[in-house]
Amino acid sequence: MTNSVNRRVRSSQKRQRLTAAAARVLHERGVERTTLADIAREADVPVGNVYYYFKTKDELVQGALSEHSAHLDELTARLERLADPRDRLKALVGAWVEQRDIAARYGCPTGTLAVELDKRADGTLDAEAGAVIRRLLDWAEGQFRELGLSDPGGLSLTLVSGYQGMSLMANALRDPDIMTREGARLLRWLDSLQASDGNL
Template sequence: MTNSVNRREQASQKRRRLTAAAAVVLHEQGVERTTLADIAREADVPVGNVYYYFKTKDELVRAALAAHSAHLDELTAHLEEFEDPRARLKALIEGWIAQRDTAARRGCPTGTLAVELDKRTDGTLDAEVGAVVRRLLDWAADQFRALGLPDPEGLALTLVSGYQGMSLLANALRDPDVMTREGTRLLSWLDSLRVPDDPA
């Protein structure tokens, strides 16, 4: 019994390593240039074992999307520790700024995947990456709604669009300062938002 439990745990750990490796390598190299061998190497798993867990590259892309989704869940759970919704949103932006070097080298992990998958003709994985982006938009809209601001969905779209735009430009220009400058601008914009008739 103990041996079968250990084997299951080892298999689960191996799958998690492969999933995390897929998220990293796909961000670094893109879907088309990534091979299963690249992911096996990053995960330190024999390449033959990859096929046991993931039969196709698309299954690995789905696993990477699941990793992005789990990371978003962890991030928003951490941000919920702030009592004030505005502080949560500011902490989110500050986190984006802190990732400026990665953004300059590779762009936003989810955003770059969305762009790449949109070029494919089967139309399945691009919808799945869109669902991850939608979760961030919904979370941000909830924060603006909690602040009592009008059009929370529109404000969330402005915020996330700002992030995607600055990530894209930082990557295109290979300039992490784009993230700093535009992130600071987003922070100022956030501070300027007031509930109508708010005396402050």
């Protein structure tokens, strides 16, 4: 019985290594330029093992999206420990700015994947990437609602659009300082919001 449990644990750990590797490699190289062998190498597993867990590259992309979703859950769970919703939103912006060097090199992990997947003629993976972004929007909307601000959905869209825009510009111009400057602008905006307004 113990051997069976150990095998299941090792199998689960190997699958987790592969999904984490897929998330990293797909972010850095893009879907079309990534091979299953690239992901196997990053995860430090034999390439044949990849096919045991994932039959196609699309299944690996789904695994990467699950990884992005899990990271979002971990982040928002940490932010929920803060008592004030405005502080949670500001800490979210801080977490984005901390990733400025990665954003300058590769863009937003989920956003760039969503754009790339949207250009493919087949499948519904672009909708799955959009669903991860939707979860972030919904979480942020909840924070604005808790603050008693009008149009919490619109404010959430403004905030997340600001993040996507600064990630895109930092990546396009290879300038991580864009994340720092625009992050500071978002923080000032969050501080300025009163129950009767919400304009940038």
